Amino acid sequence: MVDTAERAAEQSRTSTPVVDAAEHEAAAAAAATAPAGAAPHVDVEALGRQLLGTWAEVRLASRELSSRPELQKVEGLSVADHRKRVFEQLKLLVDHGQVHRAFPKAVGGLEDHGGNIAAFEELVAADPSLQIKSGVQWGLFGAAVLHLGTEYHHTTYLPGIMSLDVPGAFAMTETGHGSDVAAIATTATYDPESREFVLDTPFRGAWKDYLGNAAVDATAAVVFAQLVTKGVNHGVHAFYVPIRDANGDFLPGIGGEDDGQKGGLNGIDNGRLHFTGVRIPRTDLLNRYGDVAEDGTYSSPIASPGRRFFTMLGTLVQGRVSLDGSATIAAKLGLKIALTYGDQRRQFTAGSDTDEEVVLDYQRHQRRLLPLLATTYAASFAHEMFLHKFDDVFSGKTDTDADRQDLETIAAALKPLSTWHALETLQEAREACGGAGFLTENRITSLRQDLDIWVTFEGDNNVLLQLVAKRLLTDYSRKFAKADAGALARYVVVQAAGKAYHGSGLRSVAQTVRDFGSTARSVNWLQESATQRELLTDRVATMIAEIGGRLRPASKLGKKAAADLFNSQQNELIEAARAHAELLQWEAFTEALEQAPDAGTKQVLTWLRDLFGFGLIEKHLAWYLIHGRLSPQRAQAVSAYIDRLLTRIRPHAVDLVDAFGYGPELVRAKIASGAEAERQAEARAYYAARRADGTLPTPEKAPSKHR
Amino acid sequence: MVDTAERAAEQSRTSTPVVDAAEHEAAAAAAATAPAGAAPHVDVEALGRQLLGTWAEVRLASRELSSRPELQKVEGLSVADHRKRVFEQLKLLVDHGQVHRAFPKAVGGLEDHGGNIAAFEELVAADPSLQIKSGVQWGLFGAAVLHLGTEYHHTTYLPGIMSLDVPGAFAMTETGHGSDVAAIATTATYDPESREFVLDTPFRGAWKDYLGNAAVDATAAVVFAQLVTKGVNHGVHAFYVPIRDANGDFLPGIGGEDDGQKGGLNGIDNGRLHFTGVRIPRTDLLNRYGDVAEDGTYSSPIASPGRRFFTMLGTLVQGRVSLDGSATIAAKLGLKIALTYGDQRRQFTAGSDTDEEVVLDYQRHQRRLLPLLATTYAASFAHEMFLHKFDDVFSGKTDTDADRQDLETIAAALKPLSTWHALETLQEAREACGGAGFLTENRITSLRQDLDIWVTFEGDNNVLLQLVAKRLLTDYSRKFAKADAGALARYVVVQAAGKAYHGSGLRSVAQTVRDFGSTARSVNWLQESATQRELLTDRVATMIAEIGGRLRPASKLGKKAAADLFNSQQNELIEAARAHAELLQWEAFTEALEQAPDAGTKQVLTWLRDLFGFGLIEKHLAWYLIHGRLSPQRAQAVSAYIDRLLTRIRPHAVDLVDAFGYGPELVRAKIASGAEAERQAEARAYYAARRADGTLPTPEKAPSKHR
Structure with missing residues (x-):
């Protein structure tokens, strides 16, 4: 310094x-x-500690992970190779116990919400694709099961989600509706005969779109759809839906497309999903804020459909x-x-x-x-x-x-x-x-x-x-x-x-x-x-x-x-x-x-x-x-x-x-490595030496009338 | 419409x-x-003609070229493949006679400066890499020979440049000096014994940098260097310098590096060049604004070194x-x-x-x-x-x-x-x-x-x-x-x-x-x-x-x-x-x-x-x-x-x-193709039909106290 x-x-x-x-x-x-008197002095280390804040240790541990080459972005990979690399990196995060903080203690989590976010944020320094893909898996897909589901879903699905045995998509946005989630067109219609929900995307605009994990890796998804039972639309609810088999092929009634290359974040396999008469058990409705009885009767702890919708969405604020x-x-x-x-x-x-x-x-x-x-x-x-x-x-x-x-x-x-x-x-x-x-x-x-x-x-x-x-x-x-x-x-x-x-x-x-x-x-x-x-x-x-x-x-x-x-x-x-x-x-x-x-x-x-x-x-x-x-x-x-x-x-x-505390192992930019300072010093030393020994050519003099 | x-x-x-x-x-x-009375109406076609301006025909011809798939950017190529594709595209531009407009009639050009720029600009719609790489070859490398050289250089070098037989770099910027060109550190020292200039980059900051064509394709370069003769530095001048042999290997005394992947324009092979005692004939000084006689005497039609420098740079304003x-x-x-x-x-x-x-x-x-x-x-x-x-x-x-x-x-x-x-x-x-x-x-x-x-x-x-x-x-x-x-x-x-x-x-x-x-x-x-x-x-x-x-x-x-x-x-x-x-x-x-x-x-x-x-x-x-x-x-x-x-x-x-006149063959964006209009129409027709036949589920009613 x-x-x-x-x-x-x-x-x-x-x-x-x-x-x-x-x-x-x-x-x-x-x-x-x-x-x-003297100009003030910044205590870089102490200011650095202040900036680290309450979750300092979690942040430092996450930065340590982010500084490992195997978790860092390799530039110039093809989209396919970048996707593969990031998926493998997610497994390393699991191995390092990086991803369990927010989950219930009952399934091996720490119930540490603030620390979970702090750790997650710091991964951006390794590779934003790694960060966001882990966010899709555990912060969206997993968090939806956690916050919108109940104990059955937690014990049944969270272990596979946490271990990455079940990579999943968060299927909310549709091609036709991004900002206005309440207007999504995918429906989940309850069939009391079979005690199943039937999922449908009735037209192209209703396809789920831009979903991380959907193009390749996801074998399941939390799908947001209009819940219809007894001829009444109870608004948007979330459903746990398996989408691919062990070979990676779509299950019957499900199809999709790859969103392909993007302007960035190409380590994530964003894609589209559509559903035609896809049947899931009644119990795979994530039923914390709304449930359907076997006979098709709808119930909810929140009477107002509007408030219910915003409460459900509110649980996902961590993104x-x-x-x-x-x-x-x-x-x-x-x-x-x-x-x-x-x-x-x-x-x-x-x-x-x-x-x-x-x-x-x-x-x-x-x-x-x-x-x-x-x-x-x-x-x-x-x-x-x-x-x-x-x-x-x-x-x-x-x-x-x-x-x-x-x-x-x-x-x-x-x-x-x-x-x-x-x-x-x-x-x-x-x-x-x-x-x-x-x-x-x-x-x-x-x-x-x-x-x-x-x-x-x-x-x-x-x-x-x-x-x-x-x-x-x-x-x-x-x-x-x-x-x-x-x-x-x-x-x-x-x-x-x-x-x-x-x-x-x-x-x-x-x-x-x-x-x-x-x-x-x-x-x-x-x-x-x-x-x-x-x-x-x-x-x-x-x-x-x-x-x-x-x-x-x-x-x-x-x-x-x-x-x-x-x-x-x-x-x-x-x-x-x-x-x-x-x-x-x-x-x-x-x-x-x-x-x-x-x-x-x-x-x-x-x-x-x-x-x-x-x-x-x-x-x-x-x-x-x-x-x-x-x-x-x-x-x-x-x-x-x-x-x-x-x-x-x-x-x-x-x-x-x-004081931000990001060293060369996290900054990873050649021009911020001191190379420029070295180049400047070399050039100045060269000219100083030539001035000293008189070997620097004299500049051409301008003719006097122009001076 | x-x-x-x-x-x-x-x-x-x-x-x-x-x-x-x-x-x-x-x-x-x-x-x-x-x-x-009535709201005004825009005559799209007539306004389009106004926007096309004086060089309308040249622009339309260039757009026609840009609309050919073989000249367009293919997304997702590796850096190496994108570079190869763009180099091949440059040859197509030569075949189509796209690149000769600004050159002298004596060497097969049209001496049409405005038209040359208009045609060049429109190539951005095909692939900005193609546009800029053609700009490096003909607008910088070629133009430097044209504007800073004299008849010998025109007849000797321009044909090879125009035909792309000699791909070249425009070696002005150095790692240490971008904006302040007058301070570049590369020197060309005249040796009256051999009647040669000797080029040197005395330290790392003097390496030429960010040069299009330099990493792979260029076999020659126009190199800007401080001209030194008889112990006097006459300021920045340009020299024609062969840099690679027929096998693509650097000539003796010349080395370089690849700038690697960039934030964009990856169809262009930007790179660095350095020179150690590289000798070129006296006559390869591009001598329109400054010359050195066999005995080492410097002469220039412009007495003031400052004005001379700005005049030389001014010829390159077309960029x-x-x-x-x-x-x-x-x-x-x-x-x-x-x-x-x-x-x-x-x-x-x-x-x-x-x-x-x-x-x-x-x-x-x-x-x-x-x-x-x-x-x-x-x-x-x-x-x-x-x-x-x-x-x-x-x-x-x-x-x-x-x-x-x-x-x-x-x-x-x-x-x-x-x-x-x-x-x-x-x-x-x-x-x-x-x-x-x-x-x-x-x-x-x-x-x-x-x-x-x-x-x-x-x-x-x-x-x-x-x-x-x-x-x-x-x-x-x-x-x-x-x-x-x-x-x-x-x-x-x-x-x-x-x-x-x-x-x-x-x-x-x-x-x-x-x-x-x-x-x-x-x-x-x-x-x-x-x-x-x-x-x-x-x-x-x-x-x-x-x-x-x-x-x-x-x-x-x-x-x-x-x-x-x-x-x-x-x-x-x-x-x-x-x-x-x-x-x-x-x-x-x-x-x-x-x-x-x-x-x-x-x-x-x-x-x-x-x-x-x-x-x-x-x-x-x-x-x-x-x-x-x-x-x-x-x-x-x-x-x-x-x-x-x-x-x-x-x-x-x-x-x-x-009225801008760019049709789908030039815009090449799916969302501007009418696909969104189709999706909206499909969705609205679906809901209208379900409303008409009474099959749209009724929305859940909010409890009265919340209404």
Whole structure:
């Protein structure tokens, strides 16, 4: 590791001259909050322990597994060979006892839900295909039997699932229905004569599709279908269905197709399944939330079909939890590569006749990568909070309806942000490494290709954010439920009056600025946690209130007109949900500051949190201006603060990615191995020697008139 | 094709209720500009002809070639097999006379520079590897011999290059130097005794790297090296160097490595080359811009080494021209797939009990894809302008120094925007197609993986934009060169005074709003071309003036401090360059409106241009607010206008992608083949029949207390 104190001192010596008033103020403010004297130092090891969180040992054990060559991705394999390799790797996971954590003690599990997810997430560093295929087997297929089935299914099926004797598919999505699971068209019709369910996919769109394990390996599947008995459709239920015989041939009535090559994750055999009059015993309905008696009578512990459906789906939330965590790990790997390389690579002389500039010293390079680093820290801390919430619910520690709803809302909020963030980060890392970033040996493109589908599976990101928005709207309406009927309307009118009904709008904005723009307040104002929180919270609340007001007439409209009104607000709704999710991340980051191991590390993390917070405010700056929350002068200071933070964080960039704890055996990128540093040293030594012995040819002199 | 008039009428019937004052104004304004009576109709064929542009016939012929299976990408090949296939495809291009257009008539060419680029660009639809490998052979290796060599080299080498008898590499980039070509470390030292140049790569960072053709196929290369004679380094020059013998073995002193698998473009054999005391005849210096006499005396028609270097590099601008065009074609293919699918795919019932909504009718789906469609049109029209400029210069029609400089600035401005746009568009198209978008059979991921490196090669996008910014700064300074020394400073002070030095900033902003916010002016104001132009132009000019002002002290600073000052403005500089490039695209789109084939098509194109223009203004809304160019009220209206435009353009979305002219033989995506429409029709017919004959099971009723 490079001496960061020296680097910080160097950085401070060469900091940019103050060039305007706003910058000047920002510099003064920043200097005021920095500890007097020496630049802060990051305790990489201690910060690393903080990042590992509650399930540190499980994570470290899983990383140890992920660092074994036999579990790692081999690039350039054919689709068939990659699939074979990953299937064999799943067996190694079984051998290592990696996959049993979440299962009941009665069948040899540990009933450790949080630890199970933590271990699973870390496998992404070995091969995302291995991770996701193990997720299909144990996190989807196995978890559906566990959470939707009852004791008979647990004792009968879980042992074979856990041992991989029965590889299985999770047959929910259909070609025609991905996001709208309630509308799937596969049916399971109860036949009281034979006491069997009969499964059918009545048309092409009803084929199950994109199912991991389905193309080759699965011998069974949990199939989601509309349960029909006595002429009534009781909605989507899950069924345990054998699909292939010992030779790997489809059982009668079952057929399928291979989804073929994909944009990534080619170690997984995704495929399609269809069913024509396939009969299974009545008892293979996974009957925890709904059952059919021998005579065909349907019963359920949950009376409302809607609530029953969401309860069943809610048991499968762990997929979103683990994608949130593993996407963040992928972002960490990308930044570890790009920032290590950026700290060694040099290009162009600028401030010297001989030495080229280190690429990461360029402002643009910092602007491209350091905000992504800040967001990665925010996502990492938010994930730890999320995983605790998940563990609390699934361990039964705090498992009320409200807890489950909160968990699902957090899942629907964080999974979109972290998975999009991973793609953005890997792409920026790729570009920041130039041509070297494009070589598969440097890993970034491979990770990005595999992670691409993260934004779609386990809930399309846009659809999930819309769920979050609906929850926010519901909560908002509830606030006004006990007030008289006109309260919401009046509230919204008051909200709106301030912004758009007076003349040019400017005067009224000035009035609603409160005293945010007052010069009497310190320029440190924006750096206070309370200010950032107020700005971020206010935006979510105001957006939801505004949308709520606009949707108010919907109750008086017909179905079609109401749908159109809702649709006219869809984009804004999704933006509000994103703002809510960003606030969750910001709160988690801010809370984590209190756990920082020492003052120096805390100082650097606080700068990073500020960079994250200011980044959010800068991204939505127009909103803050339009709504009078920031004066134009303050707004302009936001970007100046960000520039200042970049130069403060830059000397610690390598420490901050080293704290992620991924060593060369997990990073596996040649350009992050120190090879670039060696090349730079060799080149500089060569020129220094030739300058010293006078053998460097002199450059051609420009003719004087051109000089 | 669906009846668009009917669709437009439907859309208009179901348009969203006006929900606030800003929307109301926007709706009124939009209605005012729409032709009375029927919705406009797009003449797809005529618009297609307009998009084909000047080199329509060449493009159509190249598309015909690209539609032949033997020239198309086969997915899932190993790297070795893909490379072999593409090399064989290059021979087919030779057989079809596809590659000779740009070469001199004396050696069998057509001297048709614009047509050559147009034909080349269209090959991206067959296989980007084929396109880029042919670009390496004829556009880089061949073009370097053509533009940097003289008659001896043309007659000696071009025939073998054109016929592919001599496959070659373009050996410019080194592992240590990509963006900073002037700093490459490979040397070519003249030895007057033997009348030879001696080539050396003195250390690992000096190895040539990422060179197409270098790993396997190339038997020769144009090698860029520092020309040293009589102890003086005359800077970078190009040399023709045989590298492999007839058996494919490296010649003495030459070695190399395979770059191996890449994130895409795996039909090209990129590799590394190094040279140790490799001797070539004096006459194999490509000596158009610099020569060495037998006695070692250097001479050049261009006295300034700097200008000489940029002139040599400038002859190779065609790479950037063709990447701009082919990236835009890739974006067109992505949108053709995603919008065709989005117009057929249905998901969730909202406004009906039975019919699911067409995905593209969702506001969010429109927000995701239609602005990208608008930008693609802008990029397409801007490219046509750019290609004309290129053809004018290279045909000699208008080939002054100023023309060459303008051409290079346009190239450096447009190539970054269109290549980033292609990646953004392909990613959004991928996500908009959900899981289907991830399957290789639907093509989007494959295109995106191949296009990834477009943002890096032929000039890293960020580096290119910085070149644009420097040109803008130079032009800006020139304006003030004849004024007295303080004019610029005073100008900048006046600029700055308006925005940040008075109290809270709000009052002074109100003063600088001019009358933009006045309610006396029509709400149509933003829809006027002149307004959009003024806003976009003003932003570029103001940003450059502000940066110019901040950089003013640099002349009085030392080298290091000046470099630091410049670095402190780097991000803003690059943003200013992007604003300039966006303006170029907007101007090209606006100019193209005058060529629209009829009033209806022109109306729809005008909406699309407005969507592009408003999109730019929305993206930079904070800037316009901070600088007092838009009042908060106006600023809020921008987003409302965009929502309105989306509903107006939506009925024409399919027509607008059909006009790109890429049929199924070029699109080659199953989901854009009509398969989704068939599946939807089958499902809807199935349910309709079961409803009609009473065999559809009734849904379980919710218990009354939950209803």
